[in-house]
Amino acid sequence: MKEITYNNQKKEIPDSLEELSPKEYYRYLELVLMMNAGEISPFQMRCKLLSCLLGMKHSLLLCRGEIQEELLAQLPALDGFFDITSQEGMTVYDARLKTGRNLLPAYKEWKGPGDMLSGITFGQFIECMGVMAEMERAREQGNEEGIGELISSIGRLLYKKQGPQETGTPPFPVCFHAYIFFLAVWELIYSVPISTNGKDIDFSILFERSGRGNAGDNTSWVGISYDVAASGVFGDFRQVNDTPFWDVMLYIYKCRFEMLHNNKKQ
Helix, strand or coil: CEEEEECCEEEEECCCHHHCCHHHHHHHHHHHHHHHCCCCCHHHHHHHHHHHHCCCCCCHHHCCHHHHHHHHCCHHHHHHHEEEEEECCEEEEEECCCCCCCCCCEECCEECCCHHHCCCEHHHHHHHHHHHHHHHHHHHCCCHHHHHHHHHHHHHHHCEECCCCCCCCCCHHHHHHHHHHHHHHHHHHHHCCEEECCEEECHHHHHCCCCCCCCCCHHHHHHHHHHHHHHCCCCCHHHHHCCEHHHHHHHHHHHHHHHHHHHHHC
């Protein structure tokens, strides 16, 4: 948190992504989407964000001269929300979004997973990986409309509607968050050790080439699910897909670790 002073008042505001409340984070998502679409400039985005964090009912740009000047001088307090670079003499603000924490566990009637995708099933994970593969193809083809539809698919997979009508699509900022959150956790899984049950587990061994399909291939996850089902540890194929994601991942890690260890002995 960072303390700022304006209009003879002192107030603490979040100065990094993970300090935002769910309500503040949702507004942040809206502003990021507007900025990315070119609807508002980075300067306007930061002004609106600071106004939100201060609990103002209107943009700080509507404040009278002296107060507005005080507030504009505080904009650097928001630098922690951006990767700031310089391109061709211009300052570029890229909003930071990736974290393994779910900063939007619920929104209205929509409920999502916990931190690091806890609470989702292995089947949900496989479906999300399939959508990610489709998204890569859509991106290569420049199919922006298709990308938007696929982002909504991720939202439907990870966020479930609570109540009598349990179908539908979450608001797009929720879907956008679901996509970014899934991507962030996936990147953490294959790049850094993950703290699990008090131990740091290096899941990167799952993505080392071994001469056959491995967890690094998007197309192999269904095959891995069948392999796990063949072991009988979690039941049949359907039961494996209904098993918590992290339970299956730890089992796959255990099998891979033992295989590599046995190969070293030979």
